[in-house]
Amino acid sequence: MTAALIHYNYQRENAQLVREVIATARALTSAVDRELAATESALNVLATSPYLASNDLAAFHDQAMQVLQTRSANNVVLTDTTGRQRINTFRPFGEPLPFGGVMPQLRHVLETGRTYVSGLFVGPVVHRPALSVSVPVHRDERVVYALSMGFFPDRLSRILNEQRLPGGWTGQILDGEGIVAAHTEVEQFIGRKGSQALTERLAEAAEGSIEILTDAGLPVISVFSRSAVSRWTTVISIPREALTNRLQQSLGWLVLGTVVLLGSSLLLAWRLGGRIAGAFYGLTGPAVALGSGEAIVVPSFRLREADEVGGALIKASAMLQQTRHKALHDELTGLANRALLNEIVNDQLALSQRCDTELALLYIDLDGFKSVNDRHGHGIGDELLRAVSQRINSGIRRSDVAARLGGDEFVVVVFAAGADGAAALARKLVESLSDPYRIGEISVRISASIGIAIYAGVETTCEKLLQQADAAMYRSKANGKRCYTFMPAEQGSGAWPDNQGGTA
Numbered sequence: 001m002t003a004a005l006i007h008y009n010y011q012r013e014n015a016q017l018v019r020e021v022i023a024t025a026r027a028l029t030s031a032v033d034r035e036l037a038a039t040e041s042a043l044n045v046l047a048t049s050p051y052l053a054s055n056d057l058a059a060f061h062d063q064a065m066q067v068l069q070t071r072s073a074n075n076v077v078l079t080d081t082t083g084r085q086r087i088n089t090f091r092p093f094g095e096p097l098p099f100g101g102v103m104p105q106l107r108h109v110l111e112t113g114r115t116y117v118s119g120l121f122v123g124p125v126v127h128r129p130a131l132s133v134s135v136p137v138h139r140d141e142r143v144v145y146a147l148s149m150g151f152f153p154d155r156l157s158r159i160l161n162e163q164r165l166p167g168g169w170t171g172q173i174l175d176g177e178g179i180v181a182a183h184t185e186v187e188q189f190i191g192r193k194g195s196q197a198l199t200e201r202l203a204e205a206a207e208g209s210i211e212i213l214t215d216a217g218l219p220v221i222s223v224f225s226r227s228a229v230s231r232w233t234t235v236i237s238i239p240r241e242a243l244t245n246r247l248q249q250s251l252g253w254l255v256l257g258t259v260v261l262l263g264s265s266l267l268l269a270w271r272l273g274g275r276i277a278g279a280f281y282g283l284t285g286p287a288v289a290l291g292s293g294e295a296i297v298v299p300s301f302r303l304r305e306a307d308e309v310g311g312a313l314i315k316a317s318a319m320l321q322q323t324r325h326k327a328l329h330d331e332l333t334g335l336a337n338r339a340l341l342n343e344i345v346n347d348q349l350a351l352s353q354r355c356d357t358e359l360a361l362l363y364i365d366l367d368g369f370k371s372v373n374d375r376h377g378h379g380i381g382d383e384l385l386r387a388v389s390q391r392i393n394s395g396i397r398r399s400d401v402a403a404r405l406g407g408d409e410f411v412v413v414v415f416a417a418g419a420d421g422a423a424a425l426a427r428k429l430v431e432s433l434s435d436p437y438r439i440g441e442i443s444v445r446i447s448a449s450i451g452i453a454i455y456a457g458v459e460t461t462c463e464k465l466l467q468q469a470d471a472a473m474y475r476s477k478a479n480g481k482r483c484y485t486f487m488p489a490e491q492g493s494g495a496w497p498d499n500q501g502g503t504a
Contacts (some may be wrong), residue, residue: 005258018209018223019297021236024163025225026207028234031159032173033227035072036133039149040115042071042394043135047147048387048438052078052137057086061093070395072155074130077148078137079106086145090125098124109134109146117230119175120153120191129153129191131181153190156182160234168239170220176231178202194235198222202233211240332382333389335410336403344401345413345462352455359415359455360422363469364392364429366408367447367481376442383439384446391432396425411466419454419486426450426484434482449476450484 046067051060057078064076068089078087083106085097105118113136123130130150137145160171160182172189173182178199183189193199201210206226214220219240226233261267300307328340336344345361352359366388373381385408392402392410401413412429414422433448451473453465468487475485 001262006255015299017238018221019299021223021238022207022209022225023297025223025234025236028159028163028171028173028236029225029227029232032156032232032234033229035155035159036117036230038393039071039073039133039151040135041390042067042073043115043133043147043149045387045390045394046076047135047137050436050438050443052145053139053438058093061087061089064089067394071149073149073151074155075150077132077150079146079148081110081144083107085125088125105132105134106146106148109136110143113138113143117176117232119177120179120181123150131156131175153182157184160184165236166242168242170237172235172237174202174233174235178233181232195222198224198235202226330404333386333404335389335393336401338403338405341401341403341405341411341413342462345465348413348415349455349460349462353459357416358418359413360417360419360425361453361455361465361469362412362414362422362426362429362484363451363453363466363473364410364412364433365449365473365477366433367449367477369408369446372444372446376444380439380442380444384437384444387437387439388433388446391435392429395429395432411469419452422452422454423484423486426452430482430484447482449473449481451476451487452484453487 046064049060049063051057051063060078064078064087068074068076075089076087077085077089079085083103084099087093088097091097103121105116105121108114108116115136116134118132118134120129120131122128130152132148132150134146134148136143137147156173160173161184163171165171165184171184172180172194174194175181178194180189180192180194194202195212197210197212201208202224206228207224209221209223211219211221214237220237221240222235222237224233224235261270264270328337328343329335330337345359348359351357369381369384372384385404388408388410389402389404392412396402396412396414399415403411403413405411412425414425417425430448430450434446437444437446451469451471453468453472455465472485472487476483479485
């Protein structure tokens with residue numbers, strides 16, 4: 001009985017560790033998906049460039065170079081329907097580019113007209129392993145180009161290394177074909193096929209674990225999570241020895257406790273009650289997490305009543321997550337709404353006050369949006385708002401937050417930024433949002449007026465900053481639109497000059 005109890009606790013601790021590592025792998029997979037989605041959004045915006053419509057490829061080459069400065073990608077490639085590269089930002093415009101036929105990822109884009117995320121391949125220009133995201137460029141409902149953004153595996157390796165795995169643990173990212181696209185330790189692994197045992201296990205489940213041997217013959221537990229969107233997989237490998245060391249202390253205490261229990265007349269009651277108590281104890285954590293709005297995972301307790309409660313908690317968690325997301329995000333653009341904006345800004349104001357850091361708030365109002373709505377209808381207006389939100393997201397840092405207040409009014413919160421940083425971002429957004437928009441067969445033009453409010457140490461609230469930025473925005477309107485203006489001194493903290501601003 002003692003041996004059985006020790007083995008049971010060992011298995012339980014092992015399963016708990018695996019669940020924790022699966023959660024880490026799932027978070028890393030989500031980070032990869034976010035990177036790919038952000039790259040796709042940037043490409044979709046770039047695909048609407050008026051330089052492509054006018055075949056001014058030299059100007060488009062310059063625009064692509066500017067986009068790369070705001071993205072962590074390495075190059076942009078424009079390929080025509082014959083597979084010939086017309087632009088590759090690794091080479092100056094006009095310099096001859098290699099032609100090796102239509103690559104598989106580009107053929108998929110040209111034939112289906114849909115986005116494609118490639119696996120690992122060797123670039124024909126730099127001759128080193130790379131990955132890419134490709135989108136179609138349409139003209140008159142025909143795909144005329146494939147527009148790609150490529151990046152080297154070290155970009156994915158940085159995502160793995162940011163997790164700071166414990167010593168001895170390794171992480172790797174596999175592409176949709178099971179090829180190693182990133183590794184935390186040895187670059188020589190990049191481009192290799194994952195182990196056969198792991199590949200077979202991935203064919204059975206999207207998440208889980210498997211014990212395998214490394215190339216050096218060391219036993220490891222490989223925990224994996226595969227994305228349902230990109231089909232890429234994050235794998236975290238834990239040396240069996242490290243797992244044993246982690247459990248050794250808890251097993252020692254369990255041995256001691258079991259010896260005491262074996263001498264107790266309550267052994268039978270402990271065994272019978274422990275199963276029920278353990279099940280309900282296991283439900284306590286998920287119940288508390290549900291109350292705080294977190295997503296939960298409830299294991300099976302092999303007890304019908306407890307499993308039914310666990311299933312109900314999982315359903316309630318999913319409904320709560322969905323409801324919370326809808327309550328805090330704008331349904332049309334997917335940006336944060338006013339409620340989430342207030343929550344984020346008020347929390348950040350408290351942090352900025354403690355850490356003596358600055359915070360900038362940009363209030364954006366679109367010039368000429370109403371005339372687009374009146375002339376082309378609300379359907380085109382909604383598409384225009386989505387395109388505007390994509391340009392805003394593409395133009396800000398990952399740490400910044402973009403929100404839609406309603407109608408054609410947007411707000412960008414810039415953390416740890418003063419007047420110079422806010423002015424630079426406002427100038428960039430005015431220029432970006434004023435470029436032409438291609439919506440279907442319709443080309444529309446609008447511009448943006450921006451008001452800036454700066455928090456610089458004086459106690460305030462999100463609502464007050466919004467009022468200050470709104471007032472500054474109306475000054476931009478009065479100054480002729482398509483410009484930015486700082487908050488009026490009489491309405492602000494007095495730390496910034498009145499009407500300090502500029503035009504695009």
